[in-house]
Amino acid sequence: MVDLIKRTKELLETSEVKVVIGYEQGSGNKTRALFVEKPEDADKLIFDSRCVQNLAAYVTKKEIKEKGKMAITATLPVMRSIIQLASEFQVNDSNLLVLGITPESKMIEFKNLVEVEAFVHQFQIEIDDRNKEMLDRLEKMTKAERWKFWIDELTPCFKCYACRAACPMCYCSRCTVDVNQPQWIPVSSDELGNLEWHIMRAIHLTGRCIDCDACYNACPLAIPINLLTKKMLVDAKEHFGGYQPSLKGDHLMSTYKPDDKENFIQ
Amino acid sequence: MAEFEPKIVAFVCNWCTYAGADLTGTSRIKYASNVRIIRFPCTGRIDYMLLLKAFDEGADGIIVSGCHPNDCHYTSGNFHARRRWIMFRSLCDFTGIDTDRIKFSWVSAAEGAKWADIVNATVASIRELGPYTDYKKIAKYPEKEVTHG
Numbered sequence A: 001m002v003d004l005i006k007r008t009k010e011l012l013e014t015s016e017v018k019v020v021i022g023y024e025q026g027s028g029n030k031t032r033a034l035f036v037e038k039p040e041d042a043d044k045l046i047f048d049s050r051c052v053q054n055l056a057a058y059v060t061k062k063e064i065k066e067k068g069k070m071a072i073t074a075t076l077p078v079m080r081s082i083i084q085l086a087s088e089f090q091v092n093d094s095n096l097l098v099l100g101i102t103p104e105s106k107m108i109e110f111k112n113l114v115e116v117e118a119f120v121h122q123f124q125i126e127i128d129d130r131n132k133e134m135l136d137r138l139e140k141m142t143k144a145e146r147w148k149f150w151i152d153e154l155t156p157c158f159k160c161y162a163c164r165a166a167c168p169m170c171y172c173s174r175c176t177v178d179v180n181q182p183q184w185i186p187v188s189s190d191e192l193g194n195l196e197w198h199i200m201r202a203i204h205l206t207g208r209c210i211d212c213d214a215c216y217n218a219c220p221l222a223i224p225i226n227l228l229t230k231k232m233l234v235d236a237k238e239h240f241g242g243y244q245p246s247l248k249g250d251h252l253m254s255t256y257k258p259d260d261k262e263n264f265i266q
Numbered sequence B: 001m002a003e004f005e006p007k008i009v010a011f012v013c014n015w016c017t018y019a020g021a022d023l024t025g026t027s028r029i030k031y032a033s034n035v036r037i038i039r040f041p042c043t044g045r046i047d048y049m050l051l052l053k054a055f056d057e058g059a060d061g062i063i064v065s066g067c068h069p070n071d072c073h074y075t076s077g078n079f080h081a082r083r084r085w086i087m088f089r090s091l092c093d094f095t096g097i098d099t100d101r102i103k104f105s106w107v108s109a110a111e112g113a114k115w116a117d118i119v120n121a122t123v124a125s126i127r128e129l130g131p132y133t134d135y136k137k138i139a140k141y142p143e144k145e146v147t148h149g
């Protein structure tokens, strides 16, 4: 990542940006987010296959935004997140510069978000085979078996909200799960409170989730909550021809077609 | 134990289905009394979380109904609602929630008879399915209250 380090130094020296978000070596074999504000700290930047945390989760944070213009090290899922966030008016060209990392691990600096979008649109969001198999398995189950599967999987959740913190699209300052007037989601981490929390989470991410798996990777209990959002992705494809994050902002769930098809409304 | 009387909660829009249900009454059409109607300005305002709340509170079945496509008082509320229903229904089904207990319909202000049919059919099918014990169990809904109609 010589390119990345060199470019980070330049960007900070010329004050073109105030902070560069990237990865550094963490404890054990883990990597973690690094916020480079001084050129001399750029040498700590690394990039390898362990860098799967979705850094786009930071660009909406007040503490980071306040520093001034940001640059971000962005793999494909991070770029997708950024386009989604831009379409939701959370970032724009004047506060964010994207240092893309191609699937071949090459750095490309994008002039603006339009270029990032064009790059992102070269690739479809594809669910990997292992998860496809899981989805298949679940769909083949009876309703009662699925109910048992999810009650068993979700009951251990203790509502630490690491999944929410890891998701770039979960930037609301007040999440519905925290609202208590009315109390939408039962507070307890029991079967009901957890099921409704995860249904709510999945539906609020429908049409927005870009399938980066950051939520699943963040969960200390490895609960496969990403299957819920993946299912929504599959359905979006089936019913509405799928979606790609786009600067046009024609979001799946805030638009409609007069001839949207269903087979259950009487 | 008394015969099981399903508890049905209906989420309807003010302009079509609510008016339609009113017409059912003024036309003196008899229909099942198991339904509690909750009136909304528009189907676009029916948050999917409310459906889950109905199950939390012990509903055995749910009806969601509003203006036919192109008839929404606010032009597009029901088009938005339809998209949400498609996704939400599928998500529920994927988590094992019994989507046979949630009926969706379009009932206009002129369709008093259709409203009666929808309610009667829903009550009959929920009667067959029985109380929604799976959800009541996790919602810790008191069993003793299940039987009043």
Ligand code: SF4
Pocket (backbone or CB within 6 Å): A054, A166, A167, A168, A169, A205, A208, A209, A210, A211, A212, A213, A214, A215, A216, A226, A229
């Ligand atoms: S819900 Fe999970 S997979 Fe989807 S964007 Fe958020 S973190 Fe990524």
Ligand code: SF4
Pocket (backbone or CB within 6 Å): A156, A157, A158, A159, A160, A161, A162, A163, A164, A218, A219, A220, A221, A222, A223, A225
């Ligand atoms: S990270 Fe896991 S345990 Fe924590 S709230 Fe999310 S699903 Fe529950």
Ligand code: FES
Pocket (backbone or CB within 6 Å): B013, B014, B015, B016, B017, B041, B042, B043, B044, B066, B067, B071, B072, B073, B074, B075, B077, B078
């Ligand atoms: S007013 Fe009836 S659906 Fe919008």
